[in-house]
Structure formats: C-alpha cells, structure tokens
Amino acid sequence: EPEVTQTPSHQVTQMGQEVILRCVPISNHLYFYWYRQILGQKVEFLVSFYNNEISEKSEIFDDQFSVERPDGSNFTLKIRSTKLEDSAMYFCASSEGRAFEQYFGPGTRLTVT
Amino acid sequence: AQKVTQAQTEISVVEKEDVTLDCVYETRDTTYYLFWYKQPPSGELVFLIRRNSFDEQNEISGRYSWNFQKSTSSFNFTITASQVVDSAVYFCALSEAISNFGNEKLTFGTGTRLTIIP
Numbered sequence: 001e002p003e004v005t006q007t008p009s010h011q012v013t014q015m016g017q018e019v020i021l022r023c024v025p026i027s028n029h030l031y032f033y034w035y036r037q038i039l040g041q042k043v044e045f046l047v048s049f050y051n052n053e054i055s056e057k058s059e060i061f062d063d064q065f066s067v068e069r070p071d072g073s074n075f076t077l078k079i080r081s082t083k084l085e086d087s088a089m090y091f092c093a094s095s096e097g098r099a100f101e102q103y104f105g106p107g108t109r110l111t112v113t
Numbered sequence: 114a115q116k117v118t119q120a121q122t123e124i125s126v127v128e129k130e131d132v133t134l135d136c137v138y139e140t141r142d143t144t145y146y147l148f149w150y151k152q153p154p155s156g157e158l159v160f161l162i163r164r165n166s167f168d169e170q171n172e173i174s175g176r177y178s179w180n181f182q183k184s185t186s187s188f189n190f191t192i193t194a195s196q197v198v199d200s201a202v203y204f205c206a207l208s209e210a211i212s213n214f215g216n217e218k219l220t221f222g223t224g225t226r227l228t229i230i231p
Contacts, residue, residue: 089156
C-alpha cells in the first residue's frame with residue numbers, strides 16, 4: 001500500500017541553524033501539506049501546496065519557513081533559523097484531491113537545543 | 114472560523130467495553146468534511162474516516178461506528194467491544210470547502226487519549 005515517507009525521523013539542531021525536513025508524498029497525489037504537533041498538543045496546520053505554489057499558510061508559517069517541491073517526488077520544509085519553540089513533531093501529508101482524506105507520514109521529530 | 118472541540122481529554126475503559134468519543138464542530142460553511150484520525154503510541158496519524166456535510170448516514174466499519182448529527186454539530190465515534198490495540202489518541206478534524214481553487218486544511222481537535230485496560 002502506498003504511503004507517505006519522511007526523513008529524518010529525528011533531527012537535533014542548535015538554535016539559529018537551518019533545517020530541511022524531507023517528505024515523499026504518495027505518487028499520484030497532487031496536494032501536499034505540512035502540519036506540526038508540539039508534544040502532547042493538537043496537530044496544527046502549517047501550509048498547503050498545490051501546482052507548485054503555496055495555497056494557504058497559517059500564522060505559524062512565517063518568513064522563517066519555506067516549502068519546495070524540488071523534483072517530481074520530494075516535498076521539503078525548510079526552517080531558516082530555528083528557535084527553541086520550533087521543537088515539535090512535523091508531519092507531512094498528501095491527498096489525491098481537494099477535500100479528500102489526507103494521508104500522513106510518520107513524522108520528523110525536531111529538537112532545537 | 115472553524116473549530117473542533119473534543120471535551121474528553123482522557124478515557125479509560127476495561128477491555129470489551131464499548132466507548133464513545135465525542136466531537137463537536139463549528140463552521141460557517143454549508144459544505145464541509147469531517148474526519149477521524151488515530152494516533153497510536155508510535156506517533157503516526159492513521160486515517161479512519163471522512164464524511165461530507167451532505168451525508169448524515171451513520172457508518173459502521175467492523176467494531177467502529179460513527180454518528181453524524183448536523184442538528185447538534187456532532188460527529189461521534191464509537192468503538193464496540195474495545196481491545197487493547199485500540200489504545201491511542203483519537204483526533205477529530207474538520208475541513209471547509211472553499212469556493213476558489215485550492216486546498217482545504219484540516220483543523221484538529223485537541224484529541225482524546227483512550228486507554229483500554231486489559
């Protein structure tokens with residue numbers, strides 16, 4: 001069964017460093033998303049992406065964040081200068097169409113020290 | 114603005130008991146979609162069900178059933194004859210259909226941690 005994959009599973013970085021989180025969505029899906037979940041809290045929407053551009057972004061997704069689909073398979077989230085409060089689990093998701101169910105990857109746990 | 118409320122923070126039941134997880138939502142749209150996701154201790158988010166606002170029929174899938182009532186803005190989830198493997202955090206989520214071209218983000222509730230006691 002096709003699945004969303006994410007790498008790395010765990011990333012530790014120092015405050016102020018840049019990190020890139022990688023995702024490979026399900027191959028025939030056209031809509032891509034990033035969400036984050038601070039430990040023990042709810043899942044929060046960050047950004048959605050379709051047709052090589054951002055469709056919507058939340059207030060969390062400020063200028064420090066960017067997304068890219070550099071080739072036909074990868075979908076990346078970059079945080080330019082990490083802060084302590086960026087520590088969270090970051091989930092990538094993809095869906096076949098608008099309002100279709102979103103399938104989530106296993107997540108990348110980002111720890112900023 | 115869309116909002117999802119899961120008032121039950123934690124529930125514990127003995128194995129084989131039935132349990133219902135509550136979800137109440139708020140939206141101004143007439144077209145919207147409701148979802149349930151399961152987050153087991155391993156941390157991934159597992160899709161369980163999607164329901165659109167025009168389909169109020171209840172759904173049953175094995176031991177799982179869902180009760181959608183627009184009149185009370187609720188989309189409750191029942192597990193029958195619970196098993197230890199059902200122990201997880203369960204999230205209810207909502208997405209609104211937007212009229213222009215684009216995606217629909219998911220707005221999640223705060224989740225209900227379900228513990229099944231053997």
